[in-house]
Each structure stands twice: as C-alpha cells, then as structure tokens.
Amino acid sequence: MGGSRRPKFLVLGIVASVAALAVMFSLAMLLGAKEISLRELWLVLAGGGGSDDTIAMLREIRYPRETAAVLVGAALAVAGAIMQGLTRNPLADPGLLGLTAGANAALALAVAVLPGLNYFGITLVCFAGAALGMFLVLGIGALKKGGLSPFRIVLAGSAVSAFLYAVADGIGLLFKTSKDMTMWTSGGLIGTTWGQVQALGPVIAGSLLAAAALSRPLTILSLNEEAAVGLGLRTATVKTILYILIILLAGAAVALVGNMAFVGLMIPHMVRARFGTDYRAVIPMSAVWGATFMLLADTLGRTMYAPFETPVVAIIAVLGLPFFLFVVRKGVKSLS
Amino acid sequence: MNRAARVHNPTAVFAIMLLVLVATVAASLCIGSGALSLDRLFATLSGHGTSKENLVLFSIRMPRLAVTLLAGMALALSGAILQSLTRNDLADPGVIGINAGAGAAISAFFLFFPFDPQTFAYALPLVAFGGALATAFLLYLFSYSRATGLQPVKLVLVGVGFALALSGLMIVLISSADYRKVDFIAKWLAGNIWGTDWPFVWALLPWLVVLLPYTLYKSSALNLLAMDETVAVGTGVSVNRDRLLLLGVAVALAAAAVSVTGGIAFVGLMAPHIAKAIVGRRHQSSVPLAMLMGGWLLLLADTVGRNLVEPAGIPAGIMVALIGGPYFLYLLLKKSP
Numbered sequence: 001m002g003g004s005r006r007p008k009f010l011v012l013g014i015v016a017s018v019a020a021l022a023v024m025f026s027l028a029m030l031l032g033a034k035e036i037s038l039r040e041l042w043l044v045l046a047g048g049g050g051s052d053d054t055i056a057m058l059r060e061i062r063y064p065r066e067t068a069a070v071l072v073g074a075a076l077a078v079a080g081a082i083m084q085g086l087t088r089n090p091l092a093d094p095g096l097l098g099l100t101a102g103a104n105a106a107l108a109l110a111v112a113v114l115p116g117l118n119y120f121g122i123t124l125v126c127f128a129g130a131a132l133g134m135f136l137v138l139g140i141g142a143l144k145k146g147g148l149s150p151f152r153i154v155l156a157g158s159a160v161s162a163f164l165y166a167v168a169d170g171i172g173l174l175f176k177t178s179k180d181m182t183m184w185t186s187g188g189l190i191g192t193t194w195g196q197v198q199a200l201g202p203v204i205a206g207s208l209l210a211a212a213a214l215s216r217p218l219t220i221l222s223l224n225e226e227a228a229v230g231l232g233l234r235t236a237t238v239k240t241i242l243y244i245l246i247i248l249l250a251g252a253a254v255a256l257v258g259n260m261a262f263v264g265l266m267i268p269h270m271v272r273a274r275f276g277t278d279y280r281a282v283i284p285m286s287a288v289w290g291a292t293f294m295l296l297a298d299t300l301g302r303t304m305y306a307p308f309e310t311p312v313v314a315i316i317a318v319l320g321l322p323f324f325l326f327v328v329r330k331g332v333k334s335l336s
Numbered sequence: 337m338n339r340a341a342r343v344h345n346p347t348a349v350f351a352i353m354l355l356v357l358v359a360t361v362a363a364s365l366c367i368g369s370g371a372l373s374l375d376r377l378f379a380t381l382s383g384h385g386t387s388k389e390n391l392v393l394f395s396i397r398m399p400r401l402a403v404t405l406l407a408g409m410a411l412a413l414s415g416a417i418l419q420s421l422t423r424n425d426l427a428d429p430g431v432i433g434i435n436a437g438a439g440a441a442i443s444a445f446f447l448f449f450p451f452d453p454q455t456f457a458y459a460l461p462l463v464a465f466g467g468a469l470a471t472a473f474l475l476y477l478f479s480y481s482r483a484t485g486l487q488p489v490k491l492v493l494v495g496v497g498f499a500l501a502l503s504g505l506m507i508v509l510i511s512s513a514d515y516r517k518v519d520f521i522a523k524w525l526a527g528n529i530w531g532t533d534w535p536f537v538w539a540l541l542p543w544l545v546v547l548l549p550y551t552l553y554k555s556s557a558l559n560l561l562a563m564d565e566t567v568a569v570g571t572g573v574s575v576n577r578d579r580l581l582l583l584g585v586a587v588a589l590a591a592a593a594v595s596v597t598g599g600i601a602f603v604g605l606m607a608p609h610i611a612k613a614i615v616g617r618r619h620q621s622s623v624p625l626a627m628l629m630g631g632w633l634l635l636l637a638d639t640v641g642r643n644l645v646e647p648a649g650i651p652a653g654i655m656v657a658l659i660g661g662p663y664f665l666y667l668l669l670k671k672s673p
Contacts, residue, residue, distance in 0.1 A: 091493075140665055140668075140669065143669060144669055149489075151489050151490070151493050152489065152668060154493060154496065155426065155489070155492060155493065155496065155664075155668055156665055156668055158431070158496045159661045159662075159664040159665045159668065160661065160665065162601065162602075162657045162660070162661045162664075163657060163658065163661025163662060164661075165657070166653075166654045166655075166657035166658045166661065167658065169526055169650075169651075169654045170650055170654050170655075170658065173645050173649075173650050173654075174644070174645055174650070176645075261500055262500070304508075310507070310508050311507055311508075313504065313507075314503075314504035314505070314506075314507035314508045315504070315508060316504070317500050317501045317503065317504025317505070318501050318504045318505050318508060320500075320501065321497055321498065321500070321501030324497040324500075324501075325478050325494060325497060328478075328490065328493055328494055328497070329478065
C-alpha cells in the first residue's frame, strides 16, 4: 500500500518531518518556567559568547534535557517499531511487553543493594533488567503450544509488569530507597545532565544506526519468515541482533527517563500510516517522529502548570490511550 | 476433566474458611508495633484493657481490620460478578481499569474541594462510583461490537489501556495541586489502605450490606448468564436488564472498596477463581466463599505488608500484586484456547 507512494511525496514527508523536529526542538528550548529570547537561544546553540545566567541556565538545564528527550523519543519509537516487526504484533511496545518494568525492577535492586554504583553501572543494570522483562513475557508466550495470540501476549505483559513494579516498589520500601528510585523513575527528564546524555547518547545513536542498517531484512521478516529464509537471510542472526537492539534502546530510555509506555506503540503506527510498511522508511521516520513527540510531551509537562512539572509519563499515558484503543479496534479483525 | 468429582462439600469448606479467617483476624489484631499478646487481646476486648491497649485495639487496629476485610470482600464480590458476566476468568475490577476510573474521579474531587478525607468519608464512595461507572460505560462501548458481541479478551485489553491512561490522568490532575495531594495519590496508586478510621468503615458497610444479598438473590441468573447467552435467554432471564443491573452492582462494589483502600488489583481476580475451583461454579456457594476468600486475602496481605517494614509498611496493593501477577499468568496460559 504505502510502498506505491510517489517518491516526491516521500521526500516531502521526510523534509517536513525533520523540519517539524527542528521547530519543536527550538520551541522546547524557548518555552518554560523562564521565558527567553530567540537571540539568547541562538547564542546557546551556536556555542558563541554570552555568559549571563539565562544562557548558563539554557546550556546546563534545558539543552541537555531536550537532547535527552530527542534521544529517548527516538529510542522508544524505534524499539517499538522493531518489536512490532519482529513479533508481527501490532500492540508490541517496550512499555507493554515488560521491558520497562524489568529495567525498573533491576534499577530498584541496584539502587538498594549497590548504592555506590556509577552511571555506567546503572545503565548496564537497566539493560539486564530490560532483557529479563522481555524474555519473561516472550518466554511465557512461547510456553503455550502454538504461541499466545498478540492480544494475550499484551495481557501477559501487563501481568509481568504489575509483578515487576510491585517487586520494585517492595524493594524500595524494604531498603528505604523509594526516594532515590522516584528520582529515577517518575522524574522524567527533570535534572538530566550532560554526563547522562554523553553516557547514553552513543549507545542510542549506535543502536539507531544499526537498526536502520538492518531495516531491509526486518521488512522481509515482518512479512513472512519462510520468505526471509528463502531469500537467503540468516534469520537467527538477524533476529538476535534486532532483539539486542531493542534491549539496548529500551534499557537506555529507562536509564534516562524511567517508565514510559505507549510511545513505542503509537509512533510506528502513525509513521506506517504515512510512509507505508517498508522498514527502511519506518525506522528513520519513527526516530524523527518519536523525538518530536517526546519534545512535545516534555514541553507540555513543563509549561502546563509552570513552575511545577507534570510528569511526562502521565501526559503520554493520557495521550496514548485513544491510540491504543484505535489499534485494538482495528487489529481485532485480523489478529484476534 | 471431571470437575464435579473434585467439588467439595460447601458447608465443610465454609467452616474451614471461617476458622482460617478468625485466626487471621486474631493474628492481625495482635501483631504490630505495640504488640498485644493473645490473652491481653481477649482482656481488652472484654473491657479490661489499659488505656493504651484500648487505644491500639479500638482506634487503630480494629477500624483498619474492618476496612480491609470489607474492602477485600467487596472486591472479590465485584470480581465474581464481572467474571461471570463477561465469561472471562481474567476479569477483575483492577485489571480492567474500573479502579483507576474511581481513583481519577477521587483525584478530580480533591482538586475542587479542600483536601480532607475525613470529612468526605461518606461522599467518597459516591464520587468513586461516578468515575467507575463512566469508565465501565466506556469499556463496554469500546469492547462491544454489533457483529461479535462482547469479546472477553478485548474487554480486558481495552481495560488494561484504560487503567494505564487513567492512572496517568490522576497524576496529571493532581500535579496541579499541592504536594500533600501528590503524596496521597502516589500512595493511592500503590494500594495503601489509608481510610483507617471508623467513618470509613461506616461509609463502606452499607454498600456491602445492600449489594451482597442482592447478588445472592441473583445467583441463579448469574449461573445462567455465565453459561451462554442463548441458554440464558431460553430459560427466561431478561438478559440485558439483569446484565446491566449486575454490572452496576459490580462497579459500585469495586468503587466503594477502592475509595478507601486505593488501587488494589488482583484480589477480585484470585478470590472468585479459587472459590470456583473449590466448590464449583454454582454461584449460590461460590459467591459467598469468594467473598470470605477476598476479605481474608486482603487482610493477610495488609497484615504481612504492615509488619514487614517499620514504620510505614508495604502497601497491601503491592503484596497482592506480588502474588496476583503470577496467578494471572497462570490463568492466562491455562485458559487460553
């Protein structure tokens, strides 16, 4: 369907998406508890002179924060896109299938047991947790002969998530580390520093590039596994790498912002509606749209009740529901 | 699989369940910061306690125990009705988002009224009922299609989405308010039993006193509704009317319970299910047993959670989720076609 779109429209769509991302990024930098002028913004982005408080504030607080929003949005959207392609489940999403809950539980354990762990260690723990959560859910799905239906996989995901969140909360209360945990998980992007962005940026960027490189085999896999084998694809290798990419992307996102559902679900579906089902377009465009959406949600969260913040997780949950319902309603015909 | 052979005599099961419940109640009253020994418990109950013992027992532990028991019963009853109406073993007021709907309504209520749960103890169940009813209506709307009727799996799935989004809405609503309210909502979401004073008991009790007999009275209708739509119609049940009424009852019970306990899922899932496994699917015996089981489960979860960590304890909702999550998975694997 979408593959037949004329190249002119494709190019136009890509240009418009990138432009929207740039505009949104500038808006996110401009709006907030403290208003700033365009000139000051330019000074910050250009890295030129200026040393007054506003510019310092922008450079040390808003700039890293919005950069993180871009990274996280892109990571979650692409992770969702890969998951949906691999599992052929239109409802796949790192938040719904237990990855974020797993990373969260691992994080809780790490904060409680190894309080001195540095940022790098925390990140590794998040990756391990995300992997655990995903394997729990997909493993439970595989226990059933013939596999669980896509809908039931989501239910299994919600049960595993409920369990893992309870474990995380319990650990937090037992070790009296709930406060530190809250800082990580529901803080969203508050207080994101350059250190964090520098630690996780390369991981996310590298994974995104790898995902883009594997987008052709992913397209074939998403259509039909036998066809992929027939075309000479080493499916096992490709699938393993793709699963590792999902874990890296989702784990890094949790390490940066905490729990986040629905982004990975929504964005790839929107992208497919506009750019078709070829993952060579879906992956890069999901990254761009995910980043734009995350910036939008974070800016809303900062400005809605300024100077107080509304957790961005909550905003995304509310925005995501209509979308979730739409996918459930549409998908029920072919996938129940 | 021969189900009938494994069904136990309801009377014996009830006797055992009551004994277990009484033992748990006694343990729950004794254990805690400022422990009472068993003989001091009886002395205090018969009016011979010191003033400190009286305070601990009558003002702190008894109301909490009563609220926990009643809430557990209400949740179990609600779950039992929902499971039969939707013919779905995975239905539970928490899992399908009805609890979150009640919570969102309570958050909105506190946004416009001064934050004082004590004063509003009696209004809270009503507010929660409004929110829960609206959510149930939306759930029905989104999971019902004219071609296929009400699809059980889809209902649960839509509910999971609603539960996520409404919890988010609660946070959005409340983050515009002051920090005490934010703290309250965080605890609510974790399923912390917070309404631990006598007014909350009196606010919760009437709902159960009215709705339990009604449910039992409707047991035979439930038996038929749980089987098959055509059977129910054939035997003269006015399907649509009874289904709507019973749905309303289930929503009201869940709303009343969560308005004082916070978001507790899985009790309404586990209790009816265990009850059905023990005494069979006849609602005349499974519903009362499910209720006892629900009260007991929540009381156990709260007693263990309360004493696990000093001083605040672990919310009952978390304890229940630790047991309920795996149980849900077990059901999902066993029951899926």
